[in-house]
Amino acid sequence: MTLVAGGCFYLFRYGFDRPVAAIYALFTVVALGGLSRIPGTGRQQAAVILRLLPVCWVLVTVGTYLSVRTWTAAVGMLVVGFTLAFSAVGGPRLAGAAPGLQLLYILPSFPPYDPGSLGDRLIGTTTGAVLFVAAEALLFREPAPLPYRERAARTALNAEHCATRLAAPPYALTDTDVRAARAAGQALRPLNVPEAERPAGPGVRDRALTHTGLAIRTLLSRLAQLPAGPGAGPAARQETAPDATAGPVREAELGVTAVLRAVAALAAATAACLRAGDSPSAEQEALAAARERLSEASAGTAATRAHGSLPPGGTMCAPGLPPAVLRRHAAVLEIADAALAMGAAADLAVRGRHATVELPVGHFWYARSPDPVLWWHRMHGHAGRRSVFFQNAVRMALALTAARLVAGVDTLPHGFWATLATLTLTRTTLGATWSTIRLALAGTLAGALVSAGILILAGSGTAVYAVLLPLLMLFAFTVGPVKGMGWAQGLFTVTVALVFAQLAQPTWRLAEVRILDVLVGSAIGAVFGVLAWPRGAHDEMRRAGAELLRRAAEIVVATSASVAGGAASPAPSGVPGRRSLQRAVILAESAYAQLQSEPPALGGRGRRAGPPHVVDWQETLITGHHALWGSARMLEPPLAELSPAAAESAGTLGERVAGRMLLVSAALDPGEDTPATSVPLIDPALAAFSAEPPGAPRRYYATVAWLGSLMTDLRRIAHADHTPEAGPGGADGR
Template structure:
């Protein structure tokens, strides 16, 4: 019979290196504070502060970016420790401050992935002082302990095993870009299948992470944007192209698609090695060549169209359709390249621009329609209630109550309950193991100090590589060793811990039952519905901007785009939480992901429509074409808006009326006349309308792909 072994998941052993770093540094910091500074408050805050910096906070990026992130955490912790100490003497002040600070820290994660990654460490710097009542005179010793922890912890993070694990999302973005480059350069069924597989794996990876990509706001936004852009490009390039790849394909088409493929390749290289300037220079060169090829095709399109028109309207339609699809592929490749430059850290936004972006993100999520807002409110209420309970009950170690609450609170009541069971089991096992250690070696002397590094190693490694209950067991062992080193009290401190954390667990369960107990399940329907409705509005606004007088519709188009992008971000967060929650009646993940991808395609189509607005004077053809296409625009808009309502209500999607081909025929005749008359302005207007009509065709094809997952989601 094989012996049981715990399942350990730690690819590359990066988790073990992080834990070993903490096991080396935290005991040294604790010993320095204990023996050299010899102040209980300094020692306590040095111990927990170093654990926060070394274990709870794990920032990625370049060494400079990481130094800035740890520096920001140190500064924030300084303010929070002082504020927490000031509020700790009064129950109502401690409770109110915990609610406000807890919400601010948790909600700030929506603005920047680094703020989300550092939230637990930042919360600890407030939870610890506000839960342990102290006079103002204790602020200085507490800050000294925190300062020692930050200096030692930051230095260790940057010097001791500083190599970071490769970003799996970046790797898969690069893989998808290369697969699409191969497909664009020389399409074959095998390459099409490989590109589709790479994009599916990319989307799966993106949705499997609890947060959006971490890092500076612009870099994180670029990585998220690249996922949508590559998915759009995959769907676009998989559509049949009249005459694409034929031996008589024009030199302009071959040059454009070749430049698009090279741009995708160099974008993949920049994503692989974002810190190499040569990769970014090559991408700049590729983008310049792609823009030149696209300009050349656009300049020669009227001449090609005249030759095609001479052969009849069908030949003209094929020529325009080919140019539309090739130009759309090239534009998408250019967008991928520019986003890859931002993702590589180029052209960081100025402070004012970053502030406006953060303000827009916060505004998008400042309502109960956002799971991030709900989670922040739930977390703030739970933490405040835990502080109230700790103060009113007079428990011996009040911060254990608050930490217990924080450790098990989840996004729905079922998940919270299941986590509590695991936490209780882990805590009980940790008490048994810690008590055995204390009983075996006593409460003082070198033996207990020798147990501290292994205890830190277990507490830091177990939750990452083994399981949450194992992490709770390891943390409990660490606390028993630490507190017996601070003041020898024996194994009975374990009983105090289990009583205190049980209070905290009860607070989490109560809050989970009272505040949105069903989690993201119900909200996902509403956010899906809103994403389709706002996407449909964006499409309509794009068509209106195409035909309105120059500049007249810019404000409405910008407002529609902001609303659509905001709804898309809320949907992204709701979907992540939905897929990660325990239990409940869940629709198939593939169906839900397909519907979310469909909403992203609608938004991307709207952006492409907005880019069609021709330069120069307004042409009467635009107004005539708008009237011809108005019925089709209305039908498509109303269907996607109706789909949104159906998804929100759990009903079957409505039917999309068949298209009346007379509108496209009318626009095609206008284009033929404009080409024959060699009217440059009218030709540009006609081509814009024809391409808009082809975008509406794309949305109709998307409707057919969405019907099956929509029906499955409604059941």
């Protein structure tokens, strides 16, 4: 930043005698390199800035022409401020670039109001941006972090290892295998992935890569929880294979082994796809065929089933298979479903719309949608007051507009600094805003005193300022980000004074104006911090988590009732309440992402609102995903009518799980007088469902397995003490 900003400033100021181009070149570097927080290495940041260069031109041009009148500049500030802040829905790179882009509109919105100087402004902006891109790409190159695709490939290979161990004697994982699976799942958690590598964009490939990571983590979790096979030990053999049923059990276990081997092969092919682009279509088809054979054997139906409907006289359950075997079959079929989703998502992430793997119905609705439609879906999903992206955009747009109006109506000297202070000091919570303002004011006051002293001592000696500026720039750009807001504001105040002292007759009153502007901008930021969602994502996270669990409870009741009645849905999109739960998951995910960047919320009289990890918010999100995927699976053909006892049991279990969801939801809702720390711990005994009805089909056991996994999720939501081995995501490291 020092090399480019200082070099551009001196080149235009003293080499070409173009002070306007000098100012715009310098502040373009400050905007893109200092104010922006684009994640990633220098080369990654350079690629983002290069793509945004046309946007920079548009912002400088629009700001120049709208600045001639206060009301047009204010309206432009409102529209541009909201648009740039709301662009954060496109992922962390756009979110990081937004503050710098805001500055490139703010800069030409203030005097001198001279559209005739647009050429110099664009020349300075372009030169600063291009040279900064070159410097980011070529100087001080950092090692690239591990890409998300490689992380997912390594985790898929771990899933292959687990599936291979489960498909061979002794048909069980060792403690070492389980710990390795947990660690592999942790590697794909968002908190453990560098922000620049997280697939957070609205496009097909980013969505599919996110789906790949979720499917792999689900697959690992299901493999680690798979019930022991017949060869796992004497107790298991006695439970699952009594003498009277030894033959059918052994035959059924061959189907389980075939599925697990196919899962292992698909996991290896998925890793190869993520690394080299090889299609896993052959392994995907092999697993789908093995899954179908096991499903038919478990249901006791003939292989000649047409479109999922039973032939006349077909049996409804597998004869001679004890409940333990059917439970194992249900768990293995869930493993196969997760593996099929993993393979399809990986192929879609690598090949985009040219993917060759047949996609499971309903899971990949975005696969054939053009990018503008996907962007519309993303923006529409956040176009509401419950979205933290929408809240941040409204807060920032109103604050910047107010600052521009105050600067224009009251002819505030150097009103640009007031608006810049509003941009840099406004935070998503009132507490963080006030803390930042205090530090900024203290730093600005100290910087103003130092600036006044330099200006008084040096007087009109421009050469002194020219010599001091690069040294101070290097110090400011190095120390400021490390020491915090107070140091950054103080050093920047001195830097600005030395810059403007080389453009006009210097006076110590420049430091006085700087203090006044920062004070005005801080006051505006504080006012809007009080008026517009002052608690940031804290309340929204609780509200979104509560809403997610309420919607999930509705789906659980509807799905268990459909299973009990023998009904099916033609597609996952037909599940009642699915769209509502999808939107609840989207809003909860955005609130969770912002919550990670905010300081812990404070309760009354400055007390913290409880231990930081009492509520596992990521487990809340996983509960929503499990409810979505599981409900679709339960309502897929083949159909199996339940006996009255089995139907009553399935309906009762669904209502019980839904009731527990509503209990946790009520404790999370900020509208209640219940603190977040009182989320009820679900008694593990509640997950021990009632005695299994005799002769129940495999579909019953699949439903029970799904409801049991949801109960496990609910217990982990309120699991305050996470062991280092389990991590923040719960015992299985999800």
